[in-house]
Each structure stands twice: as structure tokens, then as C-alpha cells.
Amino acid sequence: MQSIQFNRLLKDRSGNFGIITAVMLPVMLGLAGIAVDVSHALDQKSRIQALADAATLAVASAMADKGNMSEQEAAALGLKTFISQTLASDGSLTPEQRAEEEKKLRDATTFQTTSTSSNNSDSYDVLMKSTYEIPMNGMSAVVGFKTLKVTVESRASSGREGNALSMYLVLDESGSMAWDTTTIDPVAPSKKVKKQRKEKYPCPDNEAIMCERLVEEYVDAPNYIVKMASLKTAAGVMFDELKKADPNSGLIRVGASSYDDKTKSEQKIEWGTSEVSKYVTKLPAKPDGGTDASGALTNAYAALKAENTREKNAHDAKKNKSFERFIVFMTDGEMTGNGGIWSKKIHDQVMGICEQAKNDKDAGGNPIKIYTIAFMAPAKGKELLEACSSGKEFYYEPNNMTQLVQTFGEIARKAAKTGTRLTN
Structure with a gap:
């Protein structure tokens, strides 16, 4: 009997459409809501993934820079970076809502760090996972969906990658290096x-x-810090960076020569930074004299040129299959010799030595690379050092002590090829 009534209902055209619509409408609304929410969730996932990548890169870089960062410190830095960036993009949150969201993110986010050391290099890996709940709209709630979980994972690696190199510093100790910088001594x-x-x-x-x-x-x-003190501080930062990259002194060799209008005794290239550090420390606190870099630059070229096998033999003995050659040429002035005015003759002579060095190729066809630093230098000094450099990315113009310190540190990291890479 019930079957007959149901068949009549199906055949009854007067209300069939309305009943079906009433039954299906919530489902259709729910499906439409889910489609909107899924699209929104994909956008949110992309945004959160970018923030996660930024956080893991920051942690990996910090671990490489510090060298001895603990897992707890790394995790705290990663959480702080990720949470602050995630919540900063939503300005509509009240303080209470912000605190609640921060707690949720902390509970749902993990950082794992791994450090690996070998004889000549250190590497750092950071893995982050986070689950983020996105509220769904009212239409999705009709079919029982109130939130949608989005999970992101990011991995970044950094390290001192073991780049073998020989470096020679050409440093200015002329009279103008006794002049003040614009940086006040914080101690006195x-x-x-x-x-x-x-x-x-x-x-x-x-x-x-x-x-x-x-x-x-x-x-x-x-009480302004003088240029020479600034140079010594900056060189110290460079040596610290090189030591981090090569803690066992099996990859990096460094030497130096200073100059005023005369070429001073040089520090031969040796393994590690201890000898060159002593050399720089002994540079005069109150320098004097004019400016002629030709002799010191000649020393650098002679030490690094391909036909001089001393550096190749030293690296071969350490089983370094290849090595790069660098000159770091710094001045705060223009080439004057022992006079008080610019000398075109010395300027051109220095330029010629730079060209010789840049054209000197090793067995692999790699030239000597020249970093140049025009520290608070006049126009002619900047002109010379820009031309002497191996390109735009090798030329620096620091105008205060802070910039000089940053410059020497950056050159060390570039030469040693320390870097951070995203691996997810």
C-alpha cells in the first residue's frame, strides 16, 4: 500500500520539483561553499608556505652565522619569525584574538634542526611543519564543515661549503688613515x-x-673612531668569518701587504688567519705618509699568479682539488706618491697591475678576482678602485665604520661561498 502511495507521489507533477529542490538545496549550497573555501584555502596555503620558507631560511642563516646555536635557540627564532609574520598580515585581530592565534600556532608548529660537521665544512638543516586551521563560511557549515586544516612543510639548508681559496689583502696605511670617521667611539x-x-x-x-x-x-x-681603528675592526670581522668557514685551517690561506707612499714588509700567504691577523693588528695606530699602492699590489699579484706554484702546491698537499684566488684592495685616498697631489703616473701603474691580475688564468681558466674597497675616498680613488674591481658586485664604497665592517664581512662570506638554500 505504501509503495503505491510513493509511486503516486513520484508521478504527481504538481509538487515534485519543489520537494526535490527542498531536499537538494542545502547540499548544493554546501558544495558551493566548499568550492569557495577550497579556493580560499589554496591562497592561504601559498601565503603560509611563503612565510614558512622565510622562517626556515632565517633560522638556517642564523645557525651558519653563529656557528654554535642550540636547537632550542633555533626553534625559538623560527617560531618568533613565523608567528610574527603570520599574524602581522591580519590587522583585524584584537589583542585577545591575537594571543589565542599565537598559542594555536605555537602548539601546531615544530622545528627540527640538524648540524653536520666534516673536516673542512659545517652544514645546517632546518625542517619546519605547521598546521593552520582556516574557518569556513556559513554555506560550508550547512554540510558540517566548520574549519579546514592546511599543513605546510619547509626545509632549508645552510653551511660553510668548503671553498678552498688563497686571498691577499692590500691595505692603506697612509696619513689620511689617521683621520676621523663619522662614528663616535661607544666606549669613550x-x-x-x-x-x-x-x-x-x-x-x-x-x-x-x-x-x-x-x-x-x-x-x-x-671622540670619533679613526679610519685605521675602523680598518682593524673590519679586518677582524673578516678573519672571524673566514675562520668559521674553515675552522681547521685546511681550505683558506691569507696574506697581506700594507702601503703609504712606500711598500711595507708583507705577510706571506699562510694557512688560516692567525698570522695575517697579527700583521693587521700591528699596523700603526697613527699612520702617516702619502699613497702609492703599486708595490703592495705587485706583491699580491706575484703571490697569486698562476706561474707561481706555491699556492697550488700548498692546496694540493691538503688534497684541495681546486682553489680560487682573491685580492682585496682597500684605500681611503687617491694615488699621490709622496706628494700632496694626485699622480696620473701612479694611478695608471696601479690600474695596469689590476688588469694583469684579472687577466691571469689558472689551469681551469679562472682569473684572479679583485674586491676593491674605497673607504670614504675622494673621486679619483673611487674611480681607480671601481675600474680595478672584477665587476660591480666586487666594488664597495663604505662611507662609515659600520659599512666598512659590513663590507669586509660580506667579502669573506662571498669568497668562502657560505650561503643558505631552500630545499623543500
Whole structure:
């Protein structure tokens, strides 16, 4: 009997469409809502993946830079970076909502770090996983979906990749290196300087008339760090970076020569940075003299040129299959010799040595690469060093101590090929 009534209902055209529509409408609305939410979720996943990648790269870079960062420190840095960037993009959150979202992210995010050391290199791997709940719209809720979980995973690696190299520093110790920079000494920010002033007093022969005399007194003045001290600090940062890249002194060899208008005794290229560090420390605190880099640059070229097998033999003995050659040429002036004016002859001579070095190819066809640093230098100095460099990315123009320190550190990292890469 019930079957007959149901058949009649199906054959009844008057309300069939309405009943079917009433039954199917929630389902169709739910499916439409899900389609919208899935599209939104994909956009959110892409955004969160980018933030996760940024966080793992930041952690991997920090681990390589510091060298001894603990797993707890790395995880804390990664969480801080990821959470702050994730929540920064949503300005509509109240403080309470922000705190709640931060707790959810912390609970749902993990960082795993792995450090690997070999004789000549260190590497750091960072793996991050996070699950993020995205609220779904009202239409999706009709069919029972209130949130959608999005999971992201990111992996980044960094390391001191074991780039064998021989480097020679050509450093300016001319008189202008005794001049002040624009950086105040944070340890002793002021100093006493002698100053003269005019003072009036009654003339001894006739007190009705006022005479003048110069009076010397000591007054407080800003204590700026001089260029030479800045150079020593910057070189120290370079040596620290090179030591991180080659802790066992089996990859990196460094030497140096300084100059004013004369070429000073050189530090031969040796393994590691200890000897060259001593050499730079002994540079005069109060330098003097003019500027002629030709002799020191000649020393650099002679030490590194391909026909001089000393460097190749040294690297072969350490089983370094290949090595790169670098000159780091720094000046704060223009080529004057022992005079006070620019010398075209010395300028051109230095330029010629640079060209010789850049054209010197090893067995693999690789030239000597020249980094140049024009530290608070005049126009002619900048012109020379830009032309001497191996290209735009090898030329630097630091105008204060902070920039000089950054420059030497960056050159060390570039030469040693320390870097960070995304591997997910």
C-alpha cells in the first residue's frame, strides 16, 4: 500500500520539483561553499608556505652565522619569525584574538634542526611543519564543515661549503688613515681637546685700555673612531668569518701587504688567519705618509699568479682539488706618491697591475678576482678602485665604520661561498 502511495507521489507533477529542490538545496549550497573555501584555502596555503620558507631560511642563516646555536635557540627564532609574520598580515585581530592565534600556532608548529660537521665544512638543516586551521563560511557549515586544516612543510639548508681559496689583502696605511670617521667611539664617546680663545684684560702699562691675549683651555669634544681603528675592526670581522668557514685551517690561506707612499714588509700567504691577523693588528695606530699602492699590489699579484706554484702546491698537499684566488684592495685616498697631489703616473701603474691580475688564468681558466674597497675616498680613488674591481658586485664604497665592517664581512662570506638554500 505504501509503495503505491510513493509511486503516486513520484508521478504527481504538481509538487515534485519543489520537494526535490527542498531536499537538494542545502547540499548544493554546501558544495558551493566548499568550492569557495577550497579556493580560499589554496591562497592561504601559498601565503603560509611563503612565510614558512622565510622562517626556515632565517633560522638556517642564523645557525651558519653563529656557528654554535642550540636547537632550542633555533626553534625559538623560527617560531618568533613565523608567528610574527603570520599574524602581522591580519590587522583585524584584537589583542585577545591575537594571543589565542599565537598559542594555536605555537602548539601546531615544530622545528627540527640538524648540524653536520666534516673536516673542512659545517652544514645546517632546518625542517619546519605547521598546521593552520582556516574557518569556513556559513554555506560550508550547512554540510558540517566548520574549519579546514592546511599543513605546510619547509626545509632549508645552510653551511660553510668548503671553498678552498688563497686571498691577499692590500691595505692603506697612509696619513689620511689617521683621520676621523663619522662614528663616535661607544666606549669613550668624548675626549678633551685643546682650544684657544681670545680674552680681554687691562693692559699692564695702562689699565684704562683693554688688551687681548690667547688663552688655551681643554674642552669636551666628540671622540670619533679613526679610519685605521675602523680598518682593524673590519679586518677582524673578516678573519672571524673566514675562520668559521674553515675552522681547521685546511681550505683558506691569507696574506697581506700594507702601503703609504712606500711598500711595507708583507705577510706571506699562510694557512688560516692567525698570522695575517697579527700583521693587521700591528699596523700603526697613527699612520702617516702619502699613497702609492703599486708595490703592495705587485706583491699580491706575484703571490697569486698562476706561474707561481706555491699556492697550488700548498692546496694540493691538503688534497684541495681546486682553489680560487682573491685580492682585496682597500684605500681611503687617491694615488699621490709622496706628494700632496694626485699622480696620473701612479694611478695608471696601479690600474695596469689590476688588469694583469684579472687577466691571469689558472689551469681551469679562472682569473684572479679583485674586491676593491674605497673607504670614504675622494673621486679619483673611487674611480681607480671601481675600474680595478672584477665587476660591480666586487666594488664597495663604505662611507662609515659600520659599512666598512659590513663590507669586509660580506667579502669573506662571498669568497668562502657560505650561503643558505631552500630545499623543500
